Amino acid sequence: MPQFVSKQCDAGQAADHFSLATTPTKVKVGDSIVLCVDGSKDGYMAHHSLLSTLGTPPSLSMCEWASRTTTSPDPDNPERTRSLMKTRPLQKKHVAALAFAIIAPLASSVATAQTPGVVAPRNPDRAVLPVISGSKVSVPFGSCTVGAVLVPTSIFHRLTPYQRATRWIVLAKHCAPLYATIHVGTAAIGNVVWQSATSDIELVRVSPQPGPSSLYCASHGSAAFCNPIQSYIPRANNQVFMPRAGREARLPVIGWSNAPDGQFCTSGWRTGVRCVWQGFSLTTGIWRPSYEHISSAHASELNSIDNGDSGGPVVTYDKHLIGIVSSGEPNGRSIVYYTPMQQVLHELYSYSLAPADLPTAAGEDNPLSSGGENAGWELAPTDG
Structure with missing residues (x-):
């Protein structure tokens, strides 16, 4: 089973972050895939459900940043999905700041966006x-x-x-x-x-x-x-x-x-x-x-x-x-x-x-x- 890791939101982070996921046939034991979920309840539940389905215990890092995310498939390479994440500071409260799971290609075990x-x-x-x-x-x-x-x-x-x-x-x-x-x-x-x-x-x-x-x-x-x-x-x-x-x-x-x-x-x-x-x-x-x-x-x-x-x-x-x-x-x-x-x-x-x-x-x-x-x-x- 591949290992799924989370990217920590660094203080002052504002740059765009891209991450790619491969299909199950190309994922090997020991591989690491970056997971991001937004700080909302729905985003956390999606992250938790995804990792539970794949048999990997969820782990969340905390920082004072929120994420806005949108995704779009790459038709030229259907084996991967590009995820664009932009971060912005939140005031007065801490939010789970891991942004959007990009595992749409794992269709055999995880449902795609559609x-x-x-x-x-x-x-x-x-x-x-x-x-x-x-x-x-x-x-x-x-x-x-x-x-x-x-x-x-x-x-x-x-x-x-x-x-x-x-x-x-x-x-x-x-x-x-x-x-x-x-x-x-x-x-x-x-x-x-x-x-x-x-x-x-x-x-x-x-x-x-x-x-x-x-x-x-x-x-x-x-x-x-x-x-x-x-x-x-x-x-x-x-x-x-x-x-x-x-x-x-x-x-x-x-x-x-x-x-x-x-x-x-x-x-x-x-x-x-x-x-x-x-x-x-x-x-x-x-x-x-x-x-x-x-x-x-x-x-x-x-x-x-x-x-x-x-x-x-x-x-x-x-x-x-x-x-x-x-x-x-x-x-x-x-x-x-x-x-x-x-x-x-x-x-x-x-x-x-x-x-x-x-x-x-x-x-x-x-x-x-x-x-x-x-x-x-x-x-x-x-x-x-």
Whole structure:
């Protein structure tokens, strides 16, 4: 069994620290691997659970420093994971200052960051119903983030209470195969019903949950008769996780737009809300994903996108959806690739985005459309 050691936080430490872990097949008895966990309770428990699983007793060093950590896999070398740790002083209290375990490659004995039900979101509200843009969903091979919540505008899809409460969510196509079941926690919420032929997007049909039932009674000159009426509650709403009063909150999506000239945000369940992105054009020679219809943005901070953020929303400060996250730059730099919302809505019946409030009758002009054509899909209502 390899030995796992902790790196002591030296007084005044501020430099970046990188450490690498190898796969179990390359770890030999006597090898040392640096472990870091943050000073929070969750970080300590993750550290303790990891070492217990590997049969190594946990040990923690104490110092007056806290850690902020993000991780990103190295696609060019899947046998290792790079962990970036930045330290900063804490005042008035001592904190366990070992930062973030970087043992994701030990998949046979320790779950990776995307394994369903193992890594909790930084904001636990992202992993509960109803689903909104920025929510965590579990997929067959890990977990992803919800990008947008849609409804069809055709009247034929709104004839019954069940249909009116049904929602569709947009994910990245690489998140799950066609017909795969999507979960929130242990609850199955729907299945992948459509995938783009060229873009990194797919559609999940989210079934509603039954609500209170009631009796409808009527009389037409004869004995009264009563019919039971079953109501349904949507399990996805057109909201997005964005900051309010210093913390993440569920806020209504205003609409969609193209990327602004200034900075904009991503809202992934792994990295949270990161309003550090600036768009740039992809030129010849720059690495890009294999999917078509990709836009890009870069940020001044390293690792601003992470495993599990795929499918999540790219959004403006004023809560207009810009696109759906596809991937990040493979060497860990702060570059995000995304499918623009204009392309998403073009592929869904080739219509522009309709108003967020329902209902919108077939044939009505679309105020968000330059040509006034009828929209095939629109953002879902902001509440149930």
